[in-house]
């Protein structure tokens with residue numbers, strides 16, 4: 001089995017790292033270049049940079065900032081937010097990214113996933129899925145039956161502002177068929193709450209696809225990472241708040257995982 005990856009995420013707005021809860025109430029959480037260097041030194045396996053307002057503002061990603069962040073890194077670097085075309089991908093790769101993540105453009109133009117994978121390879125294409133639990137009845141959706149009321153997972157685009165009616169599990173399998181090399185799945189219900197990952201979401205998707213699944217949203221302590229790998233069967237775990245505010249540095253999380261039998265890189 002491959003080693004599990006720990007991935008800090010920089011949600012960037014106006015050139016600063018921002019962090020909120022459930023995708024709203026964003027507050028300043030530091031300088032992206034400084035944060036990136038700190039995570040690189042502290043043993044992060046990869047770094048994700050999301051320009052979280054780009055799709056909503058209809059503009060492209062902040063290329064110069066991407067370049068400055070990339071300079072301080074020697075780990076794989078994924079850039080997302082506002083990536084729409086093959087040319088956008090070329091530009092972020094030219095500025096130091098190793099992979100790109102697409103959410104809004106992938107939902108609006110699914111053929112882009114294939115186009116980008118054909119030009120740059122599937123290892124470059126991360127499809128980001130922002131999902132939220134919905135409790136109303138929909139017979140055409142993958143309904144999850146557990147001890148609580150039944151629910152399904154709906155895909156959101158435009159930085160969490162637009163509900164699409166699309167079932168997240170079906171979308172995950174379609175994205176894989178189209179050429180996604182990896183899926184970054186964010187639980188909007190858990191984002192910023194520090195209550196733990198929505199492991200039902202990751203387990204459902206991990207069982208439905210063959211590509212690696214990155215769990216995102218809700219990490220608050222080392223135990224949550226362990227649960228994402230055991231209960232959620234995720235391949236990697238991404239987190240923001242828990243690292244930004246230094247509650248638990250990456251190295252501490254990795255040491256905890258190692259002690260609990262999870263293989264992680266040093």
Ligand code: 0VR
Nearest residue numbers: 009023052159191192217218239240241
């Ligand atoms: P934590 O729960 O603090 O670890 O956050 C993980 C993850 O949810 C966030 O880093 C991030 O990817 C959420 N994303 C977006 C956003 C937040 C606000 C507005 C937009 C977006 O488009 O991804």
